[in-house]
Each structure stands twice: as structure tokens, then as C-alpha cells.
Amino acid sequence: MGGTVSANQDGANLLEVRGLTKIFGTLTACDHVDLNIAKGEIHALLGENGAGKSTLVKMLFGSLEPNSGEIFWNGDAVRITSPGVAKKLGIGMVFQHFSLFEALTAAENIALSLDDGSPISSIAAKARALSYSYGLPLDPESLVGDLSVGERQRIEIIRCLLQTPQLIILDEPTSVLTPQEADKLFETLERLRSEGKSILYISHRLEEVKRICDRATVLRHGKVVGHCNPREETAASLARMMVGNEVQAVVRAPVAGIETASPLLEIRALSRKPATPFSIPLKNINLTVRAGEVIGIAGVAGNGQGEFFESVSGEVLQQDAASVRIRGKDAGSLGITGRRLLGAAFVPEERLGHGAAPRMKLSENLLLSRHATDGKTFVGSGGMVKSGTVYAAAQRIIEVMDVRKSAPDPEAAALSGGNLQKFIVGRELDRRPSVMVVNQPTWGVDAGAAAHIRQALIELSRSGSAVLVISQDLDELFEISDAIAVMHNGELSKPLPIAEATFEKIGLLMGGAEPGHAEHTLETA
Amino acid sequence: MDITVNILLTIATAATPLLIAAIGELVVERSGVLNLGVEGMMIMGAVGGFGAGYLTGSPWIGLLAAIIMGAAFSLLFAVMTLSLATNQVATGLSLTLLGLGLSGMIGTSFVGQPGVRLPNLDIPGLSSIPVVGKLLFGQDPIFYISIALTAAVMWFLFRTRTGLTLRSIGDSHTSAHALGIKVIRYRYLAVIFGGACAGLAGGHLSLVYTPQWVENMSAGRGWIALALVVFASWRPWRVLAGAYIFGAVWIGQLHAQAFGIPVPSQLLSSLPYLATVVVLVLISRNKRLTMMNTPASLGQPFVPDR
Numbered sequence: 001m002g003g004t005v006s007a008n009q010d011g012a013n014l015l016e017v018r019g020l021t022k023i024f025g026t027l028t029a030c031d032h033v034d035l036n037i038a039k040g041e042i043h044a045l046l047g048e049n050g051a052g053k054s055t056l057v058k059m060l061f062g063s064l065e066p067n068s069g070e071i072f073w074n075g076d077a078v079r080i081t082s083p084g085v086a087k088k089l090g091i092g093m094v095f096q097h098f099s100l101f102e103a104l105t106a107a108e109n110i111a112l113s114l115d116d117g118s119p120i121s122s123i124a125a126k127a128r129a130l131s132y133s134y135g136l137p138l139d140p141e142s143l144v145g146d147l148s149v150g151e152r153q154r155i156e157i158i159r160c161l162l163q164t165p166q167l168i169i170l171d172e173p174t175s176v177l178t179p180q181e182a183d184k185l186f187e188t189l190e191r192l193r194s195e196g197k198s199i200l201y202i203s204h205r206l207e208e209v210k211r212i213c214d215r216a217t218v219l220r221h222g223k224v225v226g227h228c229n230p231r232e233e234t235a236a237s238l239a240r241m242m243v244g245n246e247v248q249a250v251v252r253a254p255v256a257g258i259e260t261a262s263p264l265l266e267i268r269a270l271s272r273k274p275a276t277p278f279s280i281p282l283k284n285i286n287l288t289v290r291a292g293e294v295i296g297i298a299g300v301a302g303n304g305q306g307e308f309f310e311s312v313s314g315e316v317l318q319q320d321a322a323s324v325r326i327r328g329k330d331a332g333s334l335g336i337t338g339r340r341l342l343g344a345a346f347v348p349e350e351r352l353g354h355g356a357a358p359r360m361k362l363s364e365n366l367l368l369s370r371h372a373t374d375g376k377t378f379v380g381s382g383g384m385v386k387s388g389t390v391y392a393a394a395q396r397i398i399e400v401m402d403v404r405k406s407a408p409d410p411e412a413a414a415l416s417g418g419n420l421q422k423f424i425v426g427r428e429l430d431r432r433p434s435v436m437v438v439n440q441p442t443w444g445v446d447a448g449a450a451a452h453i454r455q456a457l458i459e460l461s462r463s464g465s466a467v468l469v470i471s472q473d474l475d476e477l478f479e480i481s482d483a484i485a486v487m488h489n490g491e492l493s494k495p496l497p498i499a500e501a502t503f504e505k506i507g508l509l510m511g512g513a514e515p516g517h518a519e520h521t522l523e524t525a
Numbered sequence: 526m527d528i529t530v531n532i533l534l535t536i537a538t539a540a541t542p543l544l545i546a547a548i549g550e551l552v553v554e555r556s557g558v559l560n561l562g563v564e565g566m567m568i569m570g571a572v573g574g575f576g577a578g579y580l581t582g583s584p585w586i587g588l589l590a591a592i593i594m595g596a597a598f599s600l601l602f603a604v605m606t607l608s609l610a611t612n613q614v615a616t617g618l619s620l621t622l623l624g625l626g627l628s629g630m631i632g633t634s635f636v637g638q639p640g641v642r643l644p645n646l647d648i649p650g651l652s653s654i655p656v657v658g659k660l661l662f663g664q665d666p667i668f669y670i671s672i673a674l675t676a677a678v679m680w681f682l683f684r685t686r687t688g689l690t691l692r693s694i695g696d697s698h699t700s701a702h703a704l705g706i707k708v709i710r711y712r713y714l715a716v717i718f719g720g721a722c723a724g725l726a727g728g729h730l731s732l733v734y735t736p737q738w739v740e741n742m743s744a745g746r747g748w749i750a751l752a753l754v755v756f757a758s759w760r761p762w763r764v765l766a767g768a769y770i771f772g773a774v775w776i777g778q779l780h781a782q783a784f785g786i787p788v789p790s791q792l793l794s795s796l797p798y799l800a801t802v803v804v805l806v807l808i809s810r811n812k813r814l815t816m817m818n819t820p821a822s823l824g825q826p827f828v829p830d831r
Contacts, residue, residue: 063703083705099703101696103817104689112693113704117686143817 549722565624595724
């Protein structure tokens with residue numbers, strides 16, 4: 001690895017970016033950004049959500065056109081006007097999760113990004129050979145809709161490698177992987193580096209950046225705020241550079257005697273057939289969440305978490321009313337409102353169109369979710385809405401959760417994702433529910449706000465409520481949970497008390513009983 | 526025997542315009558665009574085809590005019606929905622209303638005029654073979670075009686790289702755009718192809734089926750074609766099957782009415798619709814295949830961020 005660092009100092013820059021600027025309306029997403037990437041280095045691009053990382057790489061890949069600034073490739077000034085131009089130069093991109101076609105096979109997906117007219121069967125053969133040589137086994141005939149997120153990412157990586165790029169851009173590659181899958185990815189990246197390829201690695205996970213990256217460029221509010229060698233920094237110092245101030249640590253005091261506390265949410269032998277060909281069946285799920293505790297559900301995306309949330313929240317009803325019990329009452333045949341009236345609150349994963357109606361004001365969104373539970377407060381005689389009271393309640397939530405907005409009562413869609421999430425979580429917390437079920441509480445939320453939401457969830461549980469959190473972010477679950485259960489392929493493991501849980505154990509459960517994973521752990525252990 | 530052959534021939538004539546319009550719309554929808562203006566493009570093709578044939582005396586020029594008319598009319602839809610990103614449902618509906626009105630206006634002077642008819646294919650020797658001869662070698666040229674078109678679209682969509690690209694755009698236009706595929710250009714071409722097909726189907730009505738101009742002569746066939754595409758779960762051979770089932774039951778119920786079968790005529794008239802839906806729903810039972818063939822981005826406007 002020392003050799004790579006010295007290669008950086010030769011000054012052989014593969015890519016140089018000077019003063020790149022992109023303006024969307026009134027927002028300057030990238031403001032005179034400078035970036036150098038040397039040959040054979042793994043370069044980290046760090047920043048919070050909304051710092052401009054995605055905008056920057058979209059300009060490098062030709063998906064967006066910069067307003068001003070220059071890009072040099074091997075020392076020559078270039079204009080990257082389309083992804084086709086980027087590919088010709090030798091820039092490849094592994095997207096986070098939005099560039100595969102679910103209804104097509106892996107081979108067809110790969111063929112679509114290659115410009116040669118060779119038949120699908122020969123592309124499939126090439127992809128298969130390449131995937132095995134990198135230890136990322138892939139069946140080119142499989143339908144993408146049937147694959148796990150980790151497998152989908154393999155397709156993206158193989159697709160990118162088949163174009164023999166000089167620079168590979170990876171956008172948040174590990175956010176959807178189990179720890180073991182991430183290890184495998186790091187091996188691949190290190191091998192690519194040893195072959196002389198450069199990698200631009202976008203992440204907000206500081207530990208992995210420290211582990212594999214040679215240099216880092218940090219963005220904040222669209223501006224470069226620093227370059228550093230991540231190996232010489234601590235996670236805390238990197239976080240400080242990203243956020244601009246100290247991030248408050250989440251405090252979770254252990255609770256005693258939880259075994260005797262009353263069970264507020266009970267799930268008994270919950271099963272569900274797959275609703276669509278691409279969804280996961282739920283198999284005999286059992287779980288008890290007691291007053292005063294936070295239970296976390298880990299799992300790789302697409303293992304049934306969404307289906308589970310729908311069943312618990314009442315979006316989908318159960319045949320057996322006793323399979324979901326809220327505060328001791330059978331709730332399986334009740335709809336969302338019925339379950340809310342029993343004292344439960346739900347925060348779905350998708351904010352716009354699910355957690356909030358995009359074109360309605362925040363106060364209206366508040367009324368939509370709480371008209372039944374707070375009917376007396378918000379709705380007066382004759383069914384007239386007390387808009388003043390609703391408005392005041394919305395303002396209270398906005399203040400408590402520190403929601404940043406441009407108007408007093410804006411439309412939900414006008415808020416950034418993180419701020420809307422704060423409002424949606426705050427809307428449910430404001431009721432002091434005795435059962436709170438949250439799916440991906442801080443997805444896409446910046447570090448400061450995420451800490452705020454996590455602390456609020458812990459405090460809710462300590463005041464005597466049962467909190468169930470479904471998340472793909474293991475760090476988050478370890479921070480807030482008293483016990484962690486893992487969902488894999490529609491089955492839920494027994495909750496593991498936090499004192500016994502390790503990344504290793506949870507990671508193994510997340511990968512299922514796949515033997516490859518078990519062997520790998522034995523090696524590293 | 527002759528009666529059977531004649532019935533089969535009328536079935537083919539009834540099914541051909543549905544098949545052509547539906548195959549065109551299938552390509553449009555496979556690219557992720559929902560054009561509800563099929564009826565309007567069809568009637569414009571019918572009036573254009575009749576007018577050009579009547580004025581020049583050549584049914585072949587009429588046929589060409591029908592195709593151009595349909596394509597030009599669909600271009601209006603393409604500009605609105607693709608370049609200006611208007612709502613596809615609303616734009617398609619207004620295209621149909623505009624087409625019905627405009628064709629009536631253009632066609633005022635054509636009403637009651639004798640039209641020209643495309644001659645049937647006639648291969649000496651072959652066409653006079655009993656039964657098969659007339660069915661295989663003695664039909665109107667558009668019948669052969671419709672069958673060839675179905676085969677060509679099947680081959681294009683599932684055997685060529687361009688067809689794969691078109692399907693990928695229908696599955697996810699954002700992914701396609703991220704890969705550098707020219708989403709808007711593909712969709713323009715698909716919409717214009719669909720328009721040309723609808724125009725050709727309209728030409729069949731006014732140059733073969735009933736060689737004259739009658740206002741609203743498309744009589745809802747564009748809507749049937751649209752329904753066929755959905756019920757056939759966007760698969761060409763099922764569209765073919767659907768069009769012929771519809772044609773067969775349609776002709777069958779006409780004969781049944783003529784024989785005076787004691788069943789309310791309204792019920793008989795609704796039979797083709799019922800039968801087609803039931804059969805196509807039955808063959809589309811496989812949810813997984815249906816899912817794979819449904820264009821996931823159908824009807825969503827696409828605005829690339831630049």
C-alpha cells in the first residue's frame with residue numbers, strides 16, 4: 001500500500017477538476033469544486049447528504065452538464081457531454097441503486113451499456129468469466145428482479161469492468177451490503193488498484209474510508225472544505241470536517257428488568273404470501289416488543305422488511321387477527337387507523353407519497369395521519385377542521401424537531417428529504433404513542449439530524465413505550481437498540497441482546513446460511 | 526364450404542385493422558409512452574386514405590396518405606408529451622377528440638362519394654386452389670402487411686439490440702438515461718411508428734373494409750386496439766390472438782343476429798368484448814410473466830435533468 005501512496009506524489013493525475021460549478025435554480029449544488037485523482041489510487045469523496053457529491057459525479061459521468069469549470073483527462077481538457085463520452089474516455093460508474101432494469105436479465109442489462117453489437121450470449125459468457133475471475137459469481141441468465149441487492153451490485157460492477165475503464169466511480173457502494181459482502185468488495189477494489197486503475201469512492205461511512213482509501217476530498221454545502229489522508233485522521237475528525245461542527249453522540253442507558261415489562265407489541269406466527277412475483281413471502285414471524293425497549297431489525301434490503309412493515313402497520317391485513325397484537329388486543333384485522341387508535345404509530349420508509357402527501361402542506365399532512373387519533377383536538381363540531389389548532393401543532397413539531405424550511409407551512413415536497421423525515425418522525429412522536437414502528441428512520445438524513453431522531457426514539461422507549469426500528473444501517477441499530485433481530489429471506493431471527501451482538505454475528509445472520517460467508521468469517525476470526 | 530371460407534375471410538378483414546393499430550400501440554407502450562389517441566389517429570388515417578384515393582384515383586396513394594396522416598398526427602402527441610412533458614392521458618384523450626372532429630370537417634365533401642378499393646391479391650393458379658387458395662393467396666394486401674408487421678415487431682423487440690434498448694426504456698427511463706440512452710429520441714420514433722400503424726389501420730377501413738367515407742367510421746376500434754394491448758400483456762402474438770378472437774366473435778354474432786337467434790341483440794353485440802377479455806385474461810394468468818412484460822414506466826413523463 002505504501003507504493004500506491006508514492007505513486008500519488010509522482011503527479012501523474014488521471015483526472016483533474018478545476019472550479020466545477022453546478023447551479024439548480026437558486027441552489028449552488030457544486031461551487032468551484034477542485035479534485036485531483038492520481039493513477040492507481042482509491043480516492044474518497046466525503047460529505048453529508050446534500051453536500052454535492054452526487055451532483056459532482058454526475059457531471060464527471062456526463063449525466064449533468066456543469067455551468068462552469070474545467071475537466072482534464074490525462075492532462076487534456078475534455079467536455080463530458082453524455083455518459084457515452086465518459087465511457088469512451090474510460091470512466092465507468094457503479095450507481096447506487098437506480099440503473100438496472102428489473103424486468104431484464106443480468107446479461108441484457110450488461111449488453112445495454114456496451115456499445116458493441118456482439119450477441120447477448122457472448123456478452124453473457126464474458127460476464128460470467130470476468131465475474132468468477134474477480135470472485136463475484138454471477139448468473140447472467142437470472143432476472144434482475146429476482147436478485148438480492150448485493151447481487152445486483154455485482155452486475156453493476158461487472159458491467160462497469162467489461163468497459164475496461166481507467167477510472168471507476170462507486171456511489172455509496174456498501175450501503176446495501178452485509179459486512180461480509182462489503183469485505184469482498186474491498187478485496188475487489190484493492191485488486192483493481194493493484195492493476196493500476198483509479199477509483200473514486202463515495203461514502204459517508206468513515207471507518208471503511210479510513211480502511212481502503214488513499215486520499216480524501218471533503219465536500220460541505222457544495223464546496224471543497226479539505227483534502228486529507230484518511231489514514232491519518234480519526235473517524236471523529238473526518239466527521240467534523242463533513243458536518244462543520246461536533247456531532248452529538250447518542251446516549252442510551254441500559255434498561256433493567258425488561259423481561260417483566262408488559263408486552264405492547266406482539267407478533268405471533270405472522271406469515272404472508274408474496275403479493276407480487278418480485279416480493280418476499282413472510283414465514284412464521286414471532287416477536288415481542290416490551291414497554292421501555294428498542295428492538296432493531298437488521299437485514300439486507302429486500303429480504304421482507306417492507307412486507308413486514310406493511311403487515312404490522314395495517315397497510316395489509318392479516319387473516320389471523322391474533323398474529324399482530326397491540327397493547328394486548330388483537331389487531332390483525334384492523335386497518336391503519338384502527339391500529340393507531342390502539343396507541344400505535346408508524347413511520348414508513350418512503351417519505352413522499354407514503355409518509356407524506358407531496359403536494360400538501362405540512363399541517364395538512366399532520367391532519368391526514370392524526371385526524372382519527374386526535375379527532376377531538378383537530379376536528380370541531382360538524383366535521384369542520386380547526387385549522388388554527390392544526391397549524392399550531394405543526395409549528396410545535398417543526399420547532400421540536402428543528403425542521404429547516406423556506407416558508408411557514410410549506411408543501412411536503414418542498415422540504416429536503418432529511419427535513420421531511422424529521423417532520424414525519426416528529427409528527428408521530430408528538431402523540432407519545434405507546435407503540436412506535438419505524439422503517440429506515442434516518443435514511444438520507446444528515447448526521448446531526450440522524451442523532452436527533454435516534455435520541456428521540458430512545459427517549460420515547462425510556463418513557464414506557466415499545467419501539468421497533470427496521471434499518472439497513474447497522475451502526476444505527478447498534479447505537480439505539482436494546483436487542484437486534486435479523487430478517488433474512490422473509491424469516492426473522494430471535495432478537496440478540498445488544499450486549500451479546502457483534503457486527504460479525506449480525507452480519508452472518510444477514511447473509512443467511514450461505515456457506516461462503518461462514519468460511520470467510522473463519523478466516524478473519 | 527364456400528360459406529366457411531367467406532366467413533373466415535370476413536373475420537380476417539375485421540381483425541386486420543385491430544391488429545395493426547394494436548401492434549403499433551404495443552411498440553409505443555413498450556417504450557413507456559401511453560398514447561390514448563389511437564382512435565383519433567385511426568380516423569385521421571381513414572379520412573386521409575379515402576381523400577387521397579378519391580382525388581387521385583389510386584388506392585395505393587391512398588394507403589400511403591393514410592400512413593403519413595397517422596404518423597403526422599402522432600407527431601403532435603409526441604411533441605406535447607415528450608418535448609413539453611404534458612400529461613400523456615390527457616393529451617391522448619384530446620388527440621382522439623381532435624381527430625374525430627377534424628376528420629369530420631375534412632371529410633364533409635367526401636360523404637356519399639364512391640371510393641376506391643385496394644385490389645385483393647390474386648396469384649394465378651395459387652389463388653384458385655380450393656379453400657386454402659383464397660385464404661392464403663387471395664386477400665387484401667393490408668392483411669399480409671399486418672401478419673408481416675406482427676412477426677417483424679416480435680423479432681425487433683426480442684431479438685435485436687435496438688429492441689432491447691426500447692424495452693429497457695419502458696422498464697425504467699431514469700436507468701436508461703443514466704446509461705446514456707437517448708430516451709426521448711427512442712420514444713419519438715416509437716410514437717411515430719405507432720401513429721403510422723394507426724393510420725394504416727384507418728386506411729384499411731376506408732380503402733378495404735368499406736371503401737367510402739363515413740363520419741366516425743372507426744367506431745371505437747382504436748379503443749379496442751388499446752384494450753387488446755393491455756389484455757395481451759404487451760406481447761405481440763397475444764395481440765394477434767386477441768384481434769382474431771375479437772374478429773371471430775364479432776362476425777359470429779352478426780351471423781347469429783341475422784339468423785334471428787332468440788337472444789337480445791345487445792347481449793350478442795357485447796359478446797366480442799367479453800370473449801376477448803376472458804380469453805386474454807386466461808392466457809395472461811402467469812403473474813410473473815405479466816410483470817416481466819409490463820412496461821414499468823408506462824405513462825410517466827420523463828424530464829431529464831441537465
